Amino acid sequence: MRLGVLLAALLFTAGPLTAQMGDLSAHAPKSKSYVIYDAEPQVIRAGKRSVVEMRFRVVDGFHVNSHTPKSELLIPTKITLQPATGVKAEAAEYPAGTPFSFSFNPKETLDVYAGDFVVKLPVIASAGAHEIDGTMRYQACDHAACYPPKNLPVQLIFTAK
C-alpha cells in the first residue's frame, strides 16, 4: 500500500516535469535559423589533448548538407574558428551524414544532417577560461524548397583545469 502511494506520488511529480520539456519543432515553419547552437560551457584537462564539442540541432522539418555532400554544387556545412590565446586547436571532426532523398527525386541520395549533430574539436589548452569564436556556414532545405546559405555564430566556452 505504502509502496503504491509512493509510486503514484513520484509519477505525479515527474509527469509535469517531463511535460515542460519544450517542443522545438512547434515553430519550425516560421523559423529563420534552421540550425541552433547549444553553447554549453565545458571543462577539459589543462595541457592535455582534449576534445570540446559543438552541439547543434537542425530544426525539425529541415535538413542541412553534411560536411561532405555528394555533389560539388551543394554547399557543405563548415565551421570556421578564430585563433584563441592559450588554445591550440586541431581540425574540427565532423560527424558522418545520413542518407536523404527528396520524395520528388528518390533516385538522388543526399548526405545530410538532421536533428542533433555534434562537431568535435581536439584542443590543447592552458589552464584557465577560454573562448573560441567562429561561424558555421550551412545551407538548409525542407521537403520542397531550399534556403540561401547562412552563417551561424558559434562561441565555444570552456575551462581547462
Add this chain to the structure above:
Amino acid sequence: MKRNALVLGVMIVGISLMLWAGWHNLRTRRIAMQQAEANHVTLIPGKAGEPGQMDQGEEAPPEDAGTRLKGKAAPGFTLTSLDGKKVSLADYKGRPVLVNFWATWCGPCKVEMPWFEELRKQYAAQGFEILGLASDIDVGKDTISKVAHQAGVTYPILLADDKVQTAYGGVDYLPMSFYVDRNGAVIEVTAGLGSKDEIEVNIKKAIASGMTATVKGGE
C-alpha cells in the same frame, strides 16, 4: 527488510528521474531562448506602394516573401543573360511570362526546370515565355550554364542581382515563381516545388489573364 530495500530503490529511481527531467528542461529552455532570439524580426513599414523593410540583415519569413506582389505590377528589371545580352522584363510586354528564381545548389529547382522547358514549348503559340533568374551568381556563369544545360533548359537564364531579389520580396525561399500576365501584373506567386500540373494551371491562368484587355486594346 526486502520491502525497505524496494522502497529505497523506487525512491532512488524517482529522484533520478526528477533530476534528469530538470536538467533536460533547463537545456531545452536555453535552446528555445536562442531560437526565439534568432527568429526576432523587426518590420519597418515601407513607403506607400513599396514593400516593408526588415531590420539590419533580416529577411522576411518564407510565407511572406514575394506573396505581397500578387495582384500588383511585376517589378521591372534589366539583367545580363548567360550569353552577355541585356534582357528586360519590359521586352516581353504583352506576353505572359513566368519569372522563376533558382540556384545551382537548389535541388527542387532543378526538378522543375525540365517541366518548365516542356511547358514553354507547349504554350509558345500563346506567347508564353520563361525567364530563369539564377540567384547564386557568385558560383560563376560557367557553373550556372552547366547546370541549366544539364536540366535541358533553353529559355533565357539571367544573372539576378540583389536589386531584383529585393524587388521580388527578398527571395528567401527557392524555387520561387512569379506568374506575370500580358498586362504585367503578377497573378500568382508560388514558393517551393509544386507539381507539374499545378505549374501548368498557373501558366494557363497567366495566359488567360489580361487576354480580354489585350483583345479590347487591339480593337
